[in-house]
Amino acid sequence: MNDVAENAVRFGRIAVMLPVKDMNRAHDFYCHVLGFRKTFENGNPVGFMILKRDAGELHLTLQPQHKPAHFNVAHMMVDDVDALHALCQRHGLRIIKSLQDKEYGLRAFVFEDPDGNRIDVGQPI
Template sequence: MGEKAIPIFPCRSIELTWDFYRALGFEQTTWQTRPNPYLAVRRGDAELQFFGWKKHDPAASMNMCYITTTQVDALYEAFRGGLREALGRVPTRGLPRLSAVRDMSYGVRQFLLSDPDGLQLRIGQAISDDTRHAPIPEEKVARAFHMAALLGESKGDHRAAARILDRLLRSGEALSPSERLKALVLRADAAAHLEEWPRVRALAAEAREIELPDSSELGDDLGRLADLEAAVPVEGPASPTGGTL
């Protein structure tokens, strides 16, 4: 059996879409401007196809595609580097945007990438044979982290995520240095989505002041912190999108 499924998505411009995916290391396999705009791209075994539709509304897009990989961290760093080179920074909000990479509660390590037309790629690697959702943690700090990440990334409710983290940070709970760093980075991420740039600056500065006895297991958080710091506008109002290519 030689079947293979390749998804086809709308985009406003195949030129802009190609610019974006080229920055991520994709190669172009099909390019057509007449009679209808059409683009196909490939990176390894991942293939995506697009048709041009000027009426497409990225803000209303519900398009998604899951890509499995055996090298999620290497792919994340490649995409992160490509976006930084193309945009001058890693876009953390708006469109396009790149999430943090995280170990999920269902045995997958993954990140989310949204393209300029609102297509969300979920890119993950299995890290467990058990892909069932683990129970919500009962311990207070772990539960707060779990719920904040769930509400912010999976549901897009960044205000609810911010409230959970604010309660944790103000609770007087004895947080270890690594737990405080994680809480501050998650809260700064929520603030960036809400365009609360002074808050992002303050949270990032507080996170940088933490003395970490061992940062070897905090690479994901420290990398995200650096991306959030770079995303803060130098001056003036924030752009309504994450950037253009």
């Protein structure tokens, strides 16, 4: 017997939670560089923030002792991966995996945000 009620539960929004050491720096990067907009914040000082752009949503959580993982923590699908790659380069972000066409049908690259969070970015070929 399967414990998962396949049709009983419907999932809604699922958003990535990114730990950041400096909320203002993270806000400035995601809003002023990548074009997200803040839709919610909580705490004084702010310890949690929701950012949105198009269908994308990011949740930022203040973690002053954050040590970044050595693997991708989020995956973003975009409609112009070359333009985002160029934007990341212009802003001096560390590119972990170079822009390339993958055998699984995506043109993709991986960058680190200012807190060292590795973000995998892709566009269908």
